[in-house]
Amino acid sequence: MDYYAEIAQRLPRQLRCFVDGEFVAWKDSFPKLSPVDGRELSQVTEADAATVDAAVRAARRAHNGPWRKTTPAQRAEALRRIADGILDRFDEFVAAEVADTGRPIAQARALDVARAISNFRTFADLVSTAHSECFESSGADGTQLLNYVTRKPLGVVGVISPWNLPLLLLTWKVAPALAMGNTVVAKPSEESPTSATLLADVIRDAGLPNGVFNLIHGHGPNAAGEWLTRHPEIDAITFTGESRTGSTIMKAVADGVKNVSFELGGKNAAIVFADADFDAAVEGILRSSFTNAGQVCMCTERVYVERSIFERFVSELKARTKALRVGSPYVAGNTTGPMISKGHRDKVLSYFRLAVEEGATVVTGGDVPHFGDDCDNGAFVQPTIWTGLPDTARCVTEEVFGPVCHIAPFDAEDEVVARVNNSKYGLAASVWTTHLARGHRVAQQIETGIVWVNAWYARDLRTPFGGAKLSGFGREGGRHSMDFYSEITNICVRVD
Ligand code: NAD
Numbered sequence: 001m002d003y004y005a006e007i008a009q010r011l012p013r014q015l016r017c018f019v020d021g022e023f024v025a026w027k028d029s030f031p032k033l034s035p036v037d038g039r040e041l042s043q044v045t046e047a048d049a050a051t052v053d054a055a056v057r058a059a060r061r062a063h064n065g066p067w068r069k070t071t072p073a074q075r076a077e078a079l080r081r082i083a084d085g086i087l088d089r090f091d092e093f094v095a096a097e098v099a100d101t102g103r104p105i106a107q108a109r110a111l112d113v114a115r116a117i118s119n120f121r122t123f124a125d126l127v128s129t130a131h132s133e134c135f136e137s138s139g140a141d142g143t144q145l146l147n148y149v150t151r152k153p154l155g156v157v158g159v160i161s162p163w164n165l166p167l168l169l170l171t172w173k174v175a176p177a178l179a180m181g182n183t184v185v186a187k188p189s190e191e192s193p194t195s196a197t198l199l200a201d202v203i204r205d206a207g208l209p210n211g212v213f214n215l216i217h218g219h220g221p222n223a224a225g226e227w228l229t230r231h232p233e234i235d236a237i238t239f240t241g242e243s244r245t246g247s248t249i250m251k252a253v254a255d256g257v258k259n260v261s262f263e264l265g266g267k268n269a270a271i272v273f274a275d276a277d278f279d280a281a282v283e284g285i286l287r288s289s290f291t292n293a294g295q296v297c298m299c300t301e302r303v304y305v306e307r308s309i310f311e312r313f314v315s316e317l318k319a320r321t322k323a324l325r326v327g328s329p330y331v332a333g334n335t336t337g338p339m340i341s342k343g344h345r346d347k348v349l350s351y352f353r354l355a356v357e358e359g360a361t362v363v364t365g366g367d368v369p370h371f372g373d374d375c376d377n378g379a380f381v382q383p384t385i386w387t388g389l390p391d392t393a394r395c396v397t398e399e400v401f402g403p404v405c406h407i408a409p410f411d412a413e414d415e416v417v418a419r420v421n422n423s424k425y426g427l428a429a430s431v432w433t434t435h436l437a438r439g440h441r442v443a444q445q446i447e448t449g450i451v452w453v454n455a456w457y458a459r460d461l462r463t464p465f466g467g468a469k470l471s472g473f474g475r476e477g478g479r480h481s482m483d484f485y486s487e488i489t490n491i492c493v494r495v496d
Pocket residue numbers: 160161162163164165169187188189190218219220221222224225226227229240241242243245246248249262263264265266296297399401427467471472
């Protein structure tokens with residue numbers, strides 16, 4: 001048996017909420033099914049309203065306790081202990097991510113778990129080396145004033161995260177929230193609960209005071225997620241997920257005028273100019289469309305290729321896509337895992353059918369693969385390329401969140417920029433060109449939160465991350481996270 005499959009067998013079978021420093025008593029639960037073969041992996045607590053309330057109140061008590069008096073250096077030390085704790089249990093975290101999502105083992109090792117460790121280390125470094133603004137000024141009466149800026153914690157932060165990069169996206173928010181002195185109630189996706197449970201264990205072992213980190217499992221609407229957003233004792237909500245959910249949460253927090261940070265959906269474009277390094281561009285689009293079976297918020301679903309290289313590009317990307325090996329992460333050589341669930345697979349398949357109805361040419365894929373083994377009970381789809389759709393087609397405007405891209409030709413730079421920007425989303429884009437000035441020029445005109453030139457999904461955690469339009473609200477990363485997770489206060493002192 002595969003090494004990680006064996007570790008997965010030893011992962012907890014009952015996933016509990018973690019409140020006030022303890023895993024709480026077992027109540028109602030729901031099954032977490034494997035997207036690889038459909039078998040039950042665990043039973044997950046469905047937190048009731050009382051558990052959500054207990055978690056928020058524990059976080060409030062902890063916020064009023066010694067945690068808010070800790071120095072940045074002490075909190076940085078706590079974050080480093082958490083990072084070390086994840087590293088000590090690296091293979092368990094990898095096994096959890098692979099079991100819950102079916103993602104390739106190599107990806108879980110190199111991206112998901114490695115980034116979780118970096119998230120804690122980066123914010124430990126940032127908080128312990130941060131500086132502040134200071135202005136010397138004179139009042140109207142000539143008095144001398146010293147104005148300095150300090151960051152206080154917001155209080156209790158609710159963290160709501162999705163299933164596509166479960167540990168990476170959860171820790172991306174938990175680490176800076178703790179670094180800035182907040183306490184946290186986290187709700188991971190119901191589809192990917194295991195790594196969050198391991199994280200609670202690691203945080204307990206790292207010796208953080210009870211109530212500083214709390215974990216509630218459960219669903220979103222009319223369940224743990226919604227109750228968390230509506231709880232009066234929550235000071236801020238940071239959320240990653242679908243744009244529609246973001247809109248619902250915004251309404252839920254409106255009456256309390258709570259701080260929100262939203263990282264939402266996308267319909268990301270890539271532009272390939274004829275002067276691009278052809279092989280690098282094909283490789284880049286292969287990665288950006290099919291990494292994690294297309295279930296990364298930054299994945300490319302719209303590809304625009306300059307007409308003179310269009311046919312050659314489609315043909316080469318088709319060949320490379322057909323060479324992807326879809327299947328169980330536990331079989332060596334497989335590159336592409338399943339959709340997170342059968343429900344999500346059905347949504348992706350509905351777009352496969354819609355594309356045909358809308359008149360697409362299916363260049364490759366468009367169906368469900370057959371394995372002749374247990375994986376036929378999983379949630380796999382074929383990596384798929386379409387051409388021939390107008391920019392107005394639903395398959396070119398709506399987020400599919402699967403292994404799929406539509407490729408369209410273009411003729412001129414201004415034209416393609418306008419077509420890329422003609423989207424209600426604005427998360428990420430990539431530009432492939434060897435023309436230096438064009439790379440800068442086009443990147444500066446694209447209406448997204450991040451643009452890569454001759455790259456994709458390279459992230460420096462000190463840079464701002466977030467989306468425009470329906471793709472989000474606010475920025476996180478580096479000092480932008482430090483700003484969001486704190487109440488920035490001006491202290492003005494008369495010094496004469
Ligand atoms: P989702 O919105 O369905 O769920 C995300 C989380 O919100 C889950 O924990 C869920 O239980 C919770 N939730 C659902 N309804 C809720 C409600 N009414 N109140 C409170 N919580 C609620 O998203 P998903 O399907 O888990 O994730 C996929 C989506 O996330 C895609 O649209 C993808 O583009 C987006 N995403 C964006 C980014 C980014 O950084 N911009 C990153 C990853 C994923």
